[in-house]
Amino acid sequence: MDSALAVHRLHFAFTITFHYLFPQLTMGLALLIVILKTAALRTGNPSYNEAARFWVKIFAINFAVGVVTGIPMEFQFGTNWARFSKDAGGVIGQTLAMEGVFSFFLESTFLGLFVFGEKHLSPKMHWVTAFLVFLGSWLSGFFIIATDAWMQHPTGYKLGPNHTILLESFWGLVLNPWILWQYLHNMIAAVVTASFVMASIGAYYQLLGKFSEHAPIFLRTGVVAGAIAMVAMLFPTGDGQGRMVAEHQPVTLAAMEGLFDTSAGAPIVILGQPDTDKMELDNPLVVPKALSFLTYRRWSAEVKGLKDFPRELWPDNIPLLYYSYHIMVGIGTMLLVLMLLCVWWLWRGRLYGNRPLLWALMLALPFPYVATTTGWMTAELGRQPWLIYGLMRTADGVSPRVSAANGLFTLMGFMGLYLLLGILFLFLVLREIEEGPHPEPASIPEAGPLPEALR
Amino acid sequence: MIATVWFCLVAIMIAGYVVLDGFDLGAGIVHLFVAHTDGERRQVLRSIGPVWDGNEVWLLAGGGTLYFAFPALYSAAFSGFYLALMMVLWLLILRGISIELRSHIESPIWRPFWDLVFGGSSALLALLFGAALGNVVRGVPLDSEGFFFLPLWTNFQPGKNAGIVDWYTLLIGAASFLALTVHGCYWVALRTAGDLQQRARALASKVWWAVLAFTALITLVSFRLQPHLATQFSSHPWGYVFPLVALSGLGGMQLYGAHRRDMAAFLCSCLFLMGMLTSAAFGIFPYVLPSNVSADAGLTIFNASAPPYGLYVGLAWWIPGMLLAVFYSVFVYRRLPAKPAD
Numbered sequence: 001m002d003s004a005l006a007v008h009r010l011h012f013a014f015t016i017t018f019h020y021l022f023p024q025l026t027m028g029l030a031l032l033i034v035i036l037k038t039a040a041l042r043t044g045n046p047s048y049n050e051a052a053r054f055w056v057k058i059f060a061i062n063f064a065v066g067v068v069t070g071i072p073m074e075f076q077f078g079t080n081w082a083r084f085s086k087d088a089g090g091v092i093g094q095t096l097a098m099e100g101v102f103s104f105f106l107e108s109t110f111l112g113l114f115v116f117g118e119k120h121l122s123p124k125m126h127w128v129t130a131f132l133v134f135l136g137s138w139l140s141g142f143f144i145i146a147t148d149a150w151m152q153h154p155t156g157y158k159l160g161p162n163h164t165i166l167l168e169s170f171w172g173l174v175l176n177p178w179i180l181w182q183y184l185h186n187m188i189a190a191v192v193t194a195s196f197v198m199a200s201i202g203a204y205y206q207l208l209g210k211f212s213e214h215a216p217i218f219l220r221t222g223v224v225a226g227a228i229a230m231v232a233m234l235f236p237t238g239d240g241q242g243r244m245v246a247e248h249q250p251v252t253l254a255a256m257e258g259l260f261d262t263s264a265g266a267p268i269v270i271l272g273q274p275d276t277d278k279m280e281l282d283n284p285l286v287v288p289k290a291l292s293f294l295t296y297r298r299w300s301a302e303v304k305g306l307k308d309f310p311r312e313l314w315p316d317n318i319p320l321l322y323y324s325y326h327i328m329v330g331i332g333t334m335l336l337v338l339m340l341l342c343v344w345w346l347w348r349g350r351l352y353g354n355r356p357l358l359w360a361l362m363l364a365l366p367f368p369y370v371a372t373t374t375g376w377m378t379a380e381l382g383r384q385p386w387l388i389y390g391l392m393r394t395a396d397g398v399s400p401r402v403s404a405a406n407g408l409f410t411l412m413g414f415m416g417l418y419l420l421l422g423i424l425f426l427f428l429v430l431r432e433i434e435e436g437p438h439p440e441p442a443s444i445p446e447a448g449p450l451p452e453a454l455r
Numbered sequence: 456m457i458a459t460v461w462f463c464l465v466a467i468m469i470a471g472y473v474v475l476d477g478f479d480l481g482a483g484i485v486h487l488f489v490a491h492t493d494g495e496r497r498q499v500l501r502s503i504g505p506v507w508d509g510n511e512v513w514l515l516a517g518g519g520t521l522y523f524a525f526p527a528l529y530s531a532a533f534s535g536f537y538l539a540l541m542m543v544l545w546l547l548i549l550r551g552i553s554i555e556l557r558s559h560i561e562s563p564i565w566r567p568f569w570d571l572v573f574g575g576s577s578a579l580l581a582l583l584f585g586a587a588l589g590n591v592v593r594g595v596p597l598d599s600e601g602f603f604f605l606p607l608w609t610n611f612q613p614g615k616n617a618g619i620v621d622w623y624t625l626l627i628g629a630a631s632f633l634a635l636t637v638h639g640c641y642w643v644a645l646r647t648a649g650d651l652q653q654r655a656r657a658l659a660s661k662v663w664w665a666v667l668a669f670t671a672l673i674t675l676v677s678f679r680l681q682p683h684l685a686t687q688f689s690s691h692p693w694g695y696v697f698p699l700v701a702l703s704g705l706g707g708m709q710l711y712g713a714h715r716r717d718m719a720a721f722l723c724s725c726l727f728l729m730g731m732l733t734s735a736a737f738g739i740f741p742y743v744l745p746s747n748v749s750a751d752a753g754l755t756i757f758n759a760s761a762p763p764y765g766l767y768v769g770l771a772w773w774i775p776g777m778l779l780a781v782f783y784s785v786f787v788y789r790r791l792p793a794k795p796a797d
Binding site for chain 1: 518533535545551556598600783
């Protein structure tokens with residue numbers, strides 16, 4: 001692999017992976033906060049408002065880091081992937097520009113009122129600002145997924161002169177069939193992350209015997225939303241997404257599953273290490289015929305293996321793709337089981353005293369992040385060797401004039417800066433968690449009609 | 456035709472960004488000098504607190520609009536100015552977190568540290584944005600494929616081997632730094648009270664003379680360095696309306712500033728910045744990125760724009776979208792208290 005290409009790929013991979021740790025929480029949390037605010041309006045119980053206020057503070061810190069790490073993403077299309085941007089910018093620039101015009105203005109305007117406006121707005125108006133921030137962030141997610149979906153499965157385009165790819169149908173672009181399942185799978189995953197974070201902090205307080213009015217609210221909201229979301233991750237969204245891959249990217253499916261030989265009644269691999277030289281799977285632990293059934297709804301259906309695809313169409317890092325996918329599915333399954341157990345105990349009214357389950361919930365906090373990250377790695381490694389599936393190879397999309405050394409220089413800069421950012425983020429979030437929910441509206445650092453950091 | 460429309464729309468978005476984020480960058484530059492106590496610095500921060508993030512969105516939305524309307528320009532300019540743009544990103548990140556983190560801990564080490572980061576990153580950003588404009592006016596060595604790569608600096612001469620920083624782009628950077636300093640002073644004067652307000656007004660009236668001198672200087676130098684400017688203005692004399700707007704804004708700034716009419720002075724400063732930017736945009740038209748090697752190699756609105764279908768479709772969502780955005784912005788600006796008390 002040409003080293004400039006490797007550097008540019010790692011540059012994007014590193015910055016997007018770090019960035020997405022934050023929006024996945026804010027998108028999911030926005031929905032849960034709307035739910036808490038709705039409960040507060042309907043029941044009149046002040047504890048719901050106090051719970052919402054605590055999560056708004058966590059939301060605000062995450063949102064800030066999400067914004068500052070998000071700006072480099074749009075820029076990198078031009079800086080590191082100039083050929084791709086030049087040839088396809090007329091198409092995907094549409095969705096990226098729409099994100100700026102439709103969601104960023106909405107979010108940035110109402111976020112300030114939402115985070116610091118509770119004292120100055122009526123409860124109903126404050127609910128409206130929460131809803132608008134939720135709407136803005138979910139719209140933002142839509143435009144990003146629409147952009148990625150076009151790279152996974154291009155629609156609404158035609159080929160122009162000099163390798164350019166031109167927009168032929170606007171509706172073809174924004175109603176790409178790939179968007180539906182990917183959008184739902186991704187947004188519900190954001191709800192999973194937020195639910196686990198909420199339930200995990202609730203479990204932590206409950207185990208310590210702190211904030212006895214708020215911990216059960218966190219647990220209840222997190223567990224119910226988390227269980228519904230976890231089920232929806234598996235079916236229908238995960239299933240739908242998988243069948244899109246099987247239909248349009250069959251070689252990716254084979255690589256994800258570690259399937260080398262075409263077989264009728266293909267098994268699903270639970271564990272094992274793919275050996276791409278010998279073209280076999282070491283130490284396999286499999287469920288016979290399951291892959292055929294899940295893909296085609298027939299136990300004996302034929303699934304094409306890697307050996308029947310030309311090598312130049314294989315994703316270029318099959319082991320990493322295979323492991324990413326298996327980690328996502330493995331963690332997802334365990335999280336699903338945990339949430340179903342919690343819902344069962346919640347329904348029987350005994351969750352709050354079940355210490356083993358509370359411990360498990362508390363310790364589960366990092367795992368949804370691992371699952372979403374490996375899920376995105378599956379999608380993007382699975383797209384390889386294409387930048388736009390079937391249209392443009394990744395190697396043909398990089399900036400022709402930006403050398404490996406310059407790319408490495410800025411990559412290292414980002415690594416240093418994001419390390420600092422990560423430390424500051426953890427420091428601030430842990431302080432908020434130690435402080436916990438407040439009975440009073442968030443004390444504004446600088447008293448005044450509108451506060452300092454209105455963002 | 457439609458490409459010209461988008462050229463104007465992108466120019467308006469960039470001018471909107473400069474005018475809006477310009478005052479909070481300017482406030483960042485001057486707050487170290489005019490705000491002496493923690494309370495005064497909080498006044499400055501609170502004056503930009505509710506709006507700076509929204510102002511920065513203009514950069515993102517403007518960048519996105521540039522991307523889809525002129526993909527060849529976006530990819531050439533962003534990859535060619537690679538190193539400078541990455542530094543802009545780092546500075547934007549540092550500046551954002553300095554505003555965000557400052558208030559969390561009350562400490563004589565924590566707060567002055569973030570104040571310094573806030574001021575320093577604001578100053579460097581003002582300088583870099585000016586230098587970027589200087590690069591666009593001077594031109595870049597575009598290759599046959601329409602790409603280029605500039606080192607940060609070479610011999611500081613704006614010739615064929617120029618880097619991103621040469622004496623000319625540095626001059627434009629300095630002019631931008633001074634103009635945004637004054638712009639920030641007017642904003643601070645408008646949104647604060649007491650000694651802080653007095654100091655901001657006093658600083659503005661002093662720095663104004665430097666802005667005047669630099670405006671004259673960069674006008675002279677730009678016309679000598681980029682001959683296309685003179686051609687463009689002499690063949691379309693109506694274009695002199697843009698420099699006239701800039702000049703009247705510049706005059707109005709000092710006039711109203713002397714009479715302590717802060718709002719009028721601030722609006723004149725907005726006019727000045729818009730006039731300068733639109734003059735530059737008009738002056739290089741139909742180029743969007745001229746070549747400093749051969750005139751034929753330059754990117755124009757014709758060879759850098761997306762095909763008409765996408766541009767027409769873009770109008771259909773851009774117009775309602777931006778009307779909505781302006782509506783939200785007005786909504787928030789109108790809710791701001793006339794003058795935050797402290």
